Amino acid sequence: MSNVDLAKLIKDNVRSLKPYSIENIRSEVKLHANESPFPPSKELYDLFAASLKNFPLNRYPDPDSKNLKESIAKRLDTKTDHLVIGNGSDEIILLLLQVFCMEEDTIIIPDPTFAMYAIISQSLGIKTKNIPLDSNWDFKASLILESAEKNKSRLIFLSYPNNPTGNCFSETEVRKVIEQFEGIVVVDEAYYDFSKKSFISEIKNHNNLVVLRSFSKIGLAAMRVGFGIADPLIIQEVNKVRLPYNSNMLSQSFAEHLINNFQVVQRQIDSILNERSRLIDELEKINSITVFPTDSNFILFRTERSADELFTHLIYNGILVRNLSSHPKLHNCLRVTVGTTNENDRFISEVKAYAMGDE
Ligand SMILES: Cc1ncc(COP(=O)(O)O)c(C=O)c1O
Known part of the structure; x- marks a missing residue:
């Protein structure tokens, strides 16, 4: 005992x-x-059920989620080396903090925003500096940038649209943060399918930008699939801290069917x-x-x-x-x-x- x-x-x-x-x-x-x-839909279930027959359930899943990444890359007109698949986009938030922040570092987040940025940070001994949003639930880039400089921050999270306020921040201000911050800007587009506003096209111009997306809001919350899009160098480092089989076979397959039958x-x-x-x-x-x-x-x-x-x-x-x-x-x-x-x-x-x- x-x-x-x-x-x-x-x-x-x-x-x-x-x-x-x-x-x-x-x-x-x-x-x-x-x-x-x-x-x-039944259509998606049928496709998934048909593929289920051939699943080698006794084997580990594809550690690189190759097929799913190929489907996403095709849809987003990007390359697979710009992509990492997570067990929900929550996991990618964790991985980014592991890659870029040390204990006692301070990250910058607007307030209010998605609670997990602060919770995951705290669990890793990383502090958060909250930048209060104005009465339109928006911010001035200068406030974020000044605070990032003062706190020697390496990472800023911007939920775009912002949960729980629902709005997208001013595009100009987000752009200023991406352009002027000498650290990583994570634009979390978990709700992209309802806003249709995205910074993905900026990744080719800004190697410090990471965009996150999720399948949880479009029908696959139970499967836990999210992904990050960024410069291949960032993806390479994220892959070093990612657990080898973080995304399971069923989730990869269902998400792949969904992407390929998006209509x-x-x-x-x-x-x-x-x-x-x-x-x-x-x-x-x-x-x-x-x-x-x-x-x-x-x-x-x-x-x-x-x-x-x-x-x-x-x-x-x-x-x-x-x-x-x-x-x-x-x-x-x-x-x-x-x-x-x-x-x-x-x-x-x-x-x-x-x-x-x-x-
Ligand atoms: C802004 C934001 N980012 C990320 C997530 C996490 O999504 P996932 O289910 O892909 O982990 C959520 C979930 O509510 C969210 O609101």
């Missing part, structure tokens, strides 16, 4: 981490995680974009709600009354959204993912029912 003082063994930076809380409340309508509301997914994306406009229109009709502009598959909104109460009301009615109210800049804010027409109808009708109590 052992009774080792485990707490004493755990690194301070890990012990002080707050666990990343994912709302795991069972609910019929899940509008909290920015996933696609649509499962992959099927595009129909789902189009439907999400239509529903997004409808949701915005409906939410804007409610006086006590302020809707923030979005380029993503989710919408951030602020309620005049307590967002906690609205969140609870929605939960009681089987609808789960993301409650962001505890963030100082997101007081009384909730984030809703665009769902199917039915899901959105249910959400809107419950928000209206709740708001009627106010008016």
Whole structure:
């Protein structure tokens, strides 16, 4: 029997981490995680099922995700040596921090932004400097660049569009950061399919730019596939710290089918974009709600009354959204993912029912 003082063994930076809380409340309508509301189409399932028969499940997966990279390279008009596949784009965030940052380094992130940049950094003993976003959830490049210089930063993360605010930052300001920063700029385009705005074409001019993409928002969240696009030298170094079989065979194969049959997914994306406009229109009709502009598959909104109460009301009615109210800049804010027409109808009708109590 052992009774080792485990707490004493755990690194301070890990012990002080707050666990990343994912709302795991069972609910019929899940509008909290920015996933696609649509499962992959039958067409994609059939293709995948057919390929499943030939899977050598007793063998390790392709360590280089060669076929998937070839499919992505073709679609994005790039070369496979510019690509790295991750177990979700989360993994690439981790790998980039491992490659470029040492313990006690400071990275720069806007605030609010995607929580994992800070969480993964802290787990590695890397500090984060938050640059507060302005009232349009945007920033001035000079503020980011000054802070990066002062903190001798090697890495800046920009979520584009930004989660949880939903908007793309000013293109000019992002461009200034890429052009003027003497370190790595990671432009995280996890929501690219809903914004259609990208910096990929800048990679050939800027060897310090890394773009991240994800399959999680377009129907494959369960498969955990994301990828990075960058100068081959960066990819080469990332590959040194990447675990050899980080991407499994099923995920590689499903993602490959999805990329090669993108028209099927595009129909789902189009439907999400239509529903997004409808949701915005409906939410804007409610006086006590302020809707923030979005380029993503989710919408951030602020309620005049307590967002906690609205969140609870929605939960009681089987609808789960993301409650962001505890963030100082997101007081009384909730984030809703665009769902199917039915899901959105249910959400809107419950928000209206709740708001009627106010008016
Ligand atoms: C901005 C941003 N980047 C990355 C991710 C992680 O995506 P993945 O599922 O590919 O790890 C998310 C997930 O919500 C996100 O919002």
